[in-house]
Amino acid sequence: MMQPFTRHTGIAAPLIKDNINTDQIAPILHSRGLKEDYRAMLFHRARRREDGSDDPDFVLNKPQFRATGILVTGENFGAGSSRESAVWSMLANGIRVIVAKSFADIYRENCLQNGLLPVVLGSALGDQFIARVVAADGKALFTVDLVTQRIGGPGGPDIAFEIPAADRTRLIEGLDDIGLTLKHVDEIANWEARAQVAQPWLQSARDSR
């Protein structure tokens, strides 16, 4: 279920690559059960060396980034599968904000469903912010404020970011997506009645055998 998002202050970690895909973020782990360990799933392979031990060079394994709350990355983040575990694994690790140059469509939708704030900073602004995050090296905190649509932190002035107003409201209020839609339940029923007349084959799916 959705947790509301208004403001987050935390460590920002740079994972500067384009096209990081869902197989990298949340690989299928073959656990024997429905209760998956989303905390362990996040970047499962990139985090580990061949013998299974933590790779000290992977950014989220570095001591200063162990408690990262803001992940900063490149273009087209979350490409690939629709698996929502790629969002749940972020939240399970305390990551509440992803700042990227762009997001894959389905991944961004999955973020909005779960209160994980997707912030897009275009190329030039993104590069400036990345430089500040790299320079801060986890030693000073950044604040992402969705109410004022600003990112503040060491190394420069606040950065304003854009987000569609509707997405912003939904995140701030933590709105129940299904509840929001069910306000239109009469219109859904009316549509079904109209479709039953206009294109009846859409309103039934029966095996003719």
Place this chain on the structure above:
Amino acid sequence: MQQTLFDKIWDFHRVAQRADGRDLIYIDRHVLHELHAHHAFAQLQKQNRPVRRADLTFAVQDHTVAIKPGRDDDTNPSGSAFIRAMREGCRTNGIRLFDVDDPEQGISHVVAPELGIVLPGATHAVPDSHASTVGGIGALAFGCGTSELAHILATQVMALKRPKNMRVQLDGRLAGGVSAKDVALRIIAEIGVAGARGHVVEYAGAAVRAMPIEQRMTLSNLNIEMGGRSGFVAPDDATFEWLARRPFVPQGAEWDRALRHWRMLASDEGVRFDREVSLDCTTLEPQITWGTDPSQVVEISGRVPDPAALDPARRAAAASAFGYMDLAPGTPLLGLPIDRVFIGSCTNSRLPDLQVAADIVRGRHVAEGVAAMVVPGSSSVKRQAEAAGLDRVFREAGFFWGESGCSMCAGGNGDRGQPGERCVSTTNRNFENRQGPKVRTHLASPATAAASAIAGRIADARQLAPGAA
């Protein structure tokens, strides 16, 4: 005002605009699979919300099922819990399930069109990014996450922002030995893995019109690999002929009425698209990926690119792919020794895909040291292939012939290669570690995969010496 076909389908299915500005789009057919459905069933149960239209909802077991002959729920131990939860959720909610032992079980994107569950001009949703496969028959399909899946179960609509319109114009005529897979890989190479982001893509042009329906599905399937929200081919007589008499399509007078409607499903003449891309297919060669994303593609006779010759934006990705793939710039793809071949997945597992591959391997044998497998896209495809003797062709050539499922495409059922292996695969993603830790995947057509299995190296099917066949 002139409209694209996408606009027409969207507008018809637009139920309302929600307070947050999103359009509520009615979903005519919703198909679930076991890897994600259990979360949604649990969520609805907790919220005490019923499934609105169980009669328009279907479910398949595909991602985690074993493909070994004689399989059951526990053949793949990591799938058992998902398979059982799916069965229970479908029973509780009254949803028709194509279970592990159902004669029509298979990959959702193969099963839904082959049974006529999806229709031209209909909207379709699947909690899987390759949902748009069914765009091959002119349906508008959206891949979705798990929360959206629960939302559709409860409301039968999706809350979406209206995507933009894009047209991919495919002119000319495909040469022999070149297929929709090669076309799709070339388009992705040209526009990149995010080239269609935010857009619904209509594939048009003479080369598309000449494609059989199964190839149109391959083309639409790979739409997500360039980031597209959905992708489709407007239906035509070939589509209607393909669909006629399938079990779930409208019958009798209702079929005639639907057909009259479907014949009008086209973009208006001269309508403007937000983005247009075109490709002349006449001189297109078979294509193959060399790297670790589906845009890292060369023609089969090509070489691993020199980073200096690449678009600067693609250099970093190329540099990391060289190491993972163990390939140096300038290396020819043809002749690279391989360890494994996989023919299957929602991209290339329909009967004509298997026929093309069988024609190449007939009377030949898989090269020593190569593990080759064929996994039909559905249990129906498997039966039809067996009736045509294809299973024998493959088995005699040394291929493993499996039961239907997603298998080694994402390895959700435990099927995977060994570290360091090089695999030619008819699937859709060559991401690092997808087909097993450190497995090096080359995406290609069924013809290329089959020829490579025989040669033990990446091979051009057109150059195989005439075989015993």
